[in-house]
Amino acid sequence: MPAPGEDEVLVKVSHLSLDPYMRGRMSDAKSYADPVAVDAVMTGQGVGHVVESRAEGFAEGDLVTGMTGWQSHAVLSGKELRKLDAVLAPSTALGVLGMPGFTGWTGMTKYGRPQQGETLVVAAATGPVGSMVGQLAKRAGMRTVAIAGGAEKCRIAQETFGFDTAIDHHAFDEVADLRAAIAAAAPDGVDVYFENVGGDVLRAVLPLLNTHARVPVIGTVAWYEGVSTDGPDTLPALWRQVLVKRLSIQGLIIFDHWDDFPAFLDEVAPLVKSGGVTWLEDVAQGLENAPQAFLDMLRGGNLGKQIVAL
Amino acid sequence: MPAPGEDEVLVKVSHLSLDPYMRGRMSDAKSYADPVAVDAVMTGQGVGHVVESRAEGFAEGDLVTGMTGWQSHAVLSGKELRKLDAVLAPSTALGVLGMPGFTGWTGMTKYGRPQQGETLVVAAATGPVGSMVGQLAKRAGMRTVAIAGGAEKCRIAQETFGFDTAIDHHAFDEVADLRAAIAAAAPDGVDVYFENVGGDVLRAVLPLLNTHARVPVIGTVAWYEGVSTDGPDTLPALWRQVLVKRLSIQGLIIFDHWDDFPAFLDEVAPLVKSGGVTWLEDVAQGLENAPQAFLDMLRGGNLGKQIVAL
The missing domain is CATH 3.90.180.10 (Medium-chain alcohol dehydrogenases, catalytic domain)
Structure with missing residues (x-):
């Protein structure tokens, strides 16, 4: 000892x-x-x-x-x-009141900048980051689209965390099919794609982003165990979208933001106590x-x- | 008539x-x-x-x-x-006092956010956007690296626009060689890559970006006449850099920013008159x-x- x-x-x-x-x-x-x-x-x-x-x-x-x-x-x-x-x-x-919740709050507050009537997409939506992001977006008046793995998580995303709709990414083998499902769930396009997974979800969402969309990037877990770099090269298409749609893409490592942790607790701890955030x-x-x-x-x-x- | x-x-x-x-x-x-x-x-x-x-x-x-x-x-x-x-x-x-100059000023003021002692890279450096960007960066105390096509433009970038150094991209067939030249010109890495070309310059610069680097994207002229999407797919590598280096990538179309045009004229027109910006x-x-x-x-x-x- x-x-x-x-x-x-x-x-x-x-x-x-x-x-x-x-x-x-x-x-x-x-x-x-x-x-x-x-x-x-x-x-x-x-x-x-x-x-x-x-x-x-x-x-x-x-x-x-x-x-x-x-x-x-x-x-x-x-x-x-x-x-x-x-x-x-x-x-x-x-x-919810630790690093993951703080990451979701920081990403939305500083970079996602939710606006009433806009649409959010976030993956790993029942996880501690995604569920915080979805709840904050909903409180700001956004339409919230969850992406999660499996029917049970989709149910919980909606019932527990209040997402407007939820998409089971396990149900789709092809990026194009996942994209079609997201497009149907986000008929006005995507204003904030809160990136915590990368991979096929990123590829599916990119063409659905609206002009002036924001993409806080806090993780790429789908690629942690290795990345396929088989062509085609999709960087030029992304870059064109960055320009034409004036995208705002911002990487975030929460360790840069500890100075804001008290502000996070001041805002979110009362919501956790009151049940406003679960x-x-x-x-x-x-x-x-x-x-x-x-x-x-x-x-x-x-x-x-x-x-x-x- | x-x-x-x-x-x-x-x-x-x-x-x-x-x-x-x-x-x-x-x-x-x-x-x-x-x-x-x-x-x-x-x-x-x-x-x-x-x-x-x-x-x-x-x-x-x-x-x-x-x-x-x-x-x-x-x-x-x-x-x-x-x-x-x-x-x-x-x-x-x-x-210099029109759309190109305003684009350079807006990109640097809002998204490039130059800091004393940092390093800028900009291509098409003798053009009206690049030359404005370089001069504003230099005035803010940055080290400025020009990329231009040909020895004559490189000379002018340094002599007329005051870039600290200039690289002739015509002198390199391979991205890796262009990257090595930029790395030598930017020994402390790149803090602002002002993107107006895309293509090989983008590919050369990306791995040289520093933590917290900013990438205002105002054009991709190298890709206007067609893009090769031959693999490998370089999007995953970019995405990892966005996260790990907390990159800030921001598309800019100047037509969104006309409200700031008077502020631009107030700041830059006197510099043009005095010779502070050429x-x-x-x-x-x-x-x-x-x-x-x-x-x-x-x-x-x-x-x-x-x-x-x-």
Whole structure:
């Protein structure tokens, strides 16, 4: 058991967050952050209770969150921890009120810029980013189109998260057929395509974008396990659309935006408390099941925010 | 000779503007504006003197500009005309203080967002957009890298427009070699790629973009006469860069931005008068030579803003 040094806190982790970005840390392909070294503790956000504190402002029993990594106990400096509001379920700090929810909120607030009467398309729509995006868009008066994998997720997208319509991408083998389904669901075209998957969904949506459409790009999970670069080259067609439709395409890595996290909590935490924004969690039991839960999540096997309960 | 109706003005055109966007009006491919009909007057901006006015605020002899089209005389409503400052050469209203200059200024001001110490790359660097972009970037303290076709244009990019360095894209057959030359000219990477050509220059620059790079897209002239879509598909690689580097890609059609034209004139006209921003024109003589001058321009045969003097 590690012991906290000066200004440090020992945390017993109760919930661990699994997020698609972690896949990048398991690869040595150049990216925005260094990979996790072989045999090092896998990085990740956790929630837990303070067991021992040598940092000002933290006492035994406090509920906290921080980058604990995939382990049962973690020593972190007080500056790396945030105390949680005990009114809310602890795991909300990992999903709807954590990094995924904050990513959806930031992408929509800064780059999606929803307007009344416009249309949103988002994939992985029952996930913690997609469900936040859909709910924020709906609150802004947009028509919301969910894309999800399977009939059950489509049902939940509509019933739990209030999407106007939902499309099961498993039902289509061809991009053109998926595109036709999206076009039917978005008869006025697409004003915000919130990109968290890439792949066939991107290819299906691109020609449906309206003039002045916005495309926040927060992930390309469909391509994390390899990309087919078989021709034709579709870059020139995209580029023509960027110009002709004055598209706004903006990559977003949430680590650039932490300064806005308090503003996010101020706006969204009350909505979570009041039920104005809802969430869904998929909880795996035990740290030993984290690797399999992570693999399942990348394949869309989870339903809602993937958590590991320790 | 047409006669002006009520609130209209008859203008004798002295200078006509030739611009790459006109190529799109000569094609029935769906775009942001309708094509010009066969046998209709080709659209375009002109400068001239008022011959007869039935519109308030305009008198015979006034120097004006408006969308005269490719013709010697045009009737336009007073609302479609703008009186020019006679201190400046009339043709400046078509280039450095007209649509191209305004496009460069808008792209840089709104989307390029130049920062001291950063690096700009722009192609067609001696043209009226590229030369404005380069001069504004230099004034903002950026390192400026010109790409131009031929040694003479490279010399002018540096000597006339003050680019720090210039690369002759004719000197490279392979994208990789052009990329190596740009990389050598931009040792700290590229923060703003002002896109007005597409094609090989785009392919060369993309991997050199820095984190948080901005890519205003105002034209893709290299692809106006047809695009090779031979594989591999380079869209996935672009998309990964959008995410990992948080790129900001923004299409711009200047017709969306006319409300900002007075702010542009307020800022840039004094610089043109003082010599703080300079310009270059290539003047073809006679309306009958406009078609050939237009073709030459699309192939890079012009040196500076292409004008037709009538």
